[in-house]
Amino acid sequence: MMSFTRKRTIQTACLFLVTLSVPLCQSASFAATKSADQTDKRQRVDAVTMAEKIDQLLEAELKKANITPAPLANDEDFLRRITFDLAGRKPSTSEVILFGLDGSPGKRRAVIDDLLKSDEYGVNWARYWRDVIYLRATDARSRINQNEFEEWMTTQLNQNKSWDQITTDLLTATGDVRENGNTALIFAHQGDPAELAAETSRIFLGIQIQCANCHDHPTDKWKRNSFHELAAFFPRVRVRPVRDATPRTFEVVSMDRGTDGNQYAQRMKMLQDPSMLFRLYDKNRDGKLTEQEVQRTRMARGFEQMVARGDKDGDKALTAEEIKGIPAPENMQRFMTEYHMPDLNDPTSMGKVVQPVLFVGTKAPEGLDDIERRETLSKFLTTPSNVWFSRAIVNRLWAEMLGEGFYTPIDDIGPERSAVYPEVLNTLSEGFTASGYDLKWLCKTITNTRAYQREMQKKTEQQHTPFAAQSPTRLRGDQIFTAITQVFGVDELQTNRNIGNRRYQASRSARGQFSSLFTYDPSTSQDEITGDVPQALFMMNSKTLNEMLGTDRNTKLAQIARDFKDDNDAIQELYLLTLSRVPGKAELEICQNYIQEAGNRNDALEDLMWSLLNSSEFITKR
């Protein structure tokens, strides 16, 4: 039946075409190219091919502006950069040497592929996402499932789950937070609809809709409604403690029934106009309700509380005026299954019910339960026609790896923001969408570009041009921690038992402590990240690091001092160990002189290693 119809259509179409005049044929062929172009956009393009396309677009732009981009970085710089970006660590001395010796032309592409295959890839980026989510948590208790989130996210990334799938899993999560790492985002905000709306929009769309919480957005086109309609996807999410659980834990659940929102609204209405209550229960008609009168009625249960809150004259009875005066409970939203948009003119009122709508998408059908709402939102967000979903993540990862994004700050993009080289971002975003939101594809594409692989350039007076040279960027706390353990050849650092909270395991581990000192919100622009004094004090004076610097003990440095009798060799070895490169001529000279003047070679090597660990370069991706 089907094929018959199809055949018929084709026949008809052919017949039609044959009889057509020339102008229509032209327009038909125009339509054909257009649709071919559209299929092009949906076609997955190989990452290396896309990288070349991105470079051509960027270089054409730079040429227009009469700017010559910096040459490609040398092998040492490239290897250190790519290893930090994809695996969250520095390359080892032997990796640096072997990579330098490798003469094959495709070696950069090959190392990118290898690093993307390593498990370190998932670990590194899971830590990145942990900071994105938890550093904005409005409930500090959420730290209890940080480890579970990290594990879950590591698995997703290493299995290369697509970004739309990860997004959906984060938004539709339910269950015990200690067993379900994907509850991270919801748990971080106690399931609060307004916070979830703000963070969902910020993280997945790069749009700061929360300004529209109280007023129309001052600089964007979003209206106040848009924010609350987004919040309306979440009113049935609840986070509650799991009873009698040790260790203490919480669960994310759906509240689709229970105290019905309408029932609640009815009760509220009754309190605002209590005449009906008096008709029913005020048996002696004295205008007062007493405990005795409401006994065994539906008012009995809450009556004591009502008296406590409303009884003004202390006679343990309530008049109509006293009942009207009872303030609406603060946590009203907890009992409602629909989202109420607050009325700014009457903040104590219930506000009006709004239906879920995604402001860059469409309206959800009515009557959805909790999971359906959250699934619908995920579908709206991740649909290919929503360009902001892919632009946000492409801009974010590009900025993380190149040190600056097309939009700055990276989580404030949107139709009224201006991007640098918007067509480059759009091309890459369309490619990412066509790849099926493949995160490894995206990492591979970005790191294969020449834009990513350029060397740093000395700043000239001329205006800064994005992506014409490598911007030195601050390594994240976890990356620095890993690098330190690599330098000293240890698995862990010593913990400070004086700090940390016994409830949160992460704060008791050396990595957790280091991280709380060195971590910054990964959504911050690089030009706002400067480090601080306690970090400097830790690097300079902490017992943890200084104990591993001694040459009088069995340390990595003692070994180098012993194994490399020649000063030049020792200096070279230290540079490779800490900065993953050999020293330049001037550096070699500075270090040689220092050792000679010091008199005591071991002390001088300690000082040198101290200086390298405390250098700007050690904590910077160059």
Place this chain on the structure above:
Amino acid sequence: MSLYHHQQVQAVRGGFSRRSFLRNVSMGALAAGTLSFHDLMSVSAEELRKQGRAMILLWMSGGPSQFETFDPKPNTSSAGDKQAIKTAVSGIEIAEDWINTAKVMQDIALIRSMTNKEGNHQRATYQMHTGYAPSGSVKHPSLGSNITREIGDRELDIPSIVSVGATEGAGFLGVDYEPFNINNPGNIPDNVAATVTDKRYQKRLGLLGRLDTEFASRGGEVVVKNHKKIYDKAASLVMSPQTKVFDLSEESAELRRAYGENNFGKGCLLARRLVEAGSTFIEVRSNGWDNHADISETLSPRAREVDTGMAALISDLKQRGMLDKTLVVWMGEFGRTPKINARAGRDHYPRVFSAALAGGGVKGGQVIGSSTKDGSAVQDRPVEVTDLFCSICQSLQVEPRKENMSPLGRPMKIVDGGKVVSELFS
């Protein structure tokens, strides 16, 4: 974590930063519209820095019960096990554990009608430190960070804002106003003392500087410049003779005993020394006020520690003539329920709780506001968090409506709403 003051360490790598653009625009607008006001403000701000006003916050983490501290309700259903005792001010009675505080009541104003809505520890702690409810999109600065930014001494080697124990941070005001954290009061803080001799430490810094110059010449100059600023600041703290402020052994054994030889007492003594040395805001935290069970037994040891430390601090400040310019505030995140629960404890209760203030121009020996007879609600003169914050600003001569620009370009007042509790200063 740390403070480091007013020096704006901003790496602007050139190009266009929208955030700093917004900041500049707002400054420009201010200057254009009200130039004289702006001039006036900067002049008086400099004067204020010289006046040496300071605040010490005694933070009772967990939510201290008002009934077992400053609002006892003897002979009512809410009384609990504790008796009320008389104080140096006739007519004011407090709970029995607070014998030393009772003796300095003439310097203390009690507010018994604090009221709030937040009953979750973290959220309430955030609100009682910043004046704002927590929000995912903006990290509000704590009041201490705001105060330090407004009136802190910019030339100080030691931190202007210090916290003995964990606290809330500087939020969007940034690293310059982060509290410097101290875990073991009495000793030089972690990592402040160099591990090698001063001479060798200087040599190391010299070598570091030379190597960094090489990195700068390869294109890292902005990074190196920022790094150097931070390291200079850190090194000046390490080398500063002022770090002896952290060493309490300089104080007489008698005075140390008076403060109490425990972390809270030491923290209070350190706070006084820091204020003397020029710091602006010090928080001293006492843990263990979340008495859900056996409140009678669990609360007393804490109360006695805090009683000793707080009373010694107030007397010591007074004796040294520092109390007029140093505001001491005692509070926690909320109060506790009138009802004793089945586990002989009390649960969270933000609807009514107490706070205590001394010094900084506050008129002592008075009680402001009251709770109902059973302590379940505010009877008279409710004081909200923002009212308290406005009053603290008044004491420190900080303008509560001063706006700072949040990262998304939204101006935020130091305190949004609220009114000064004028009785405090009359």
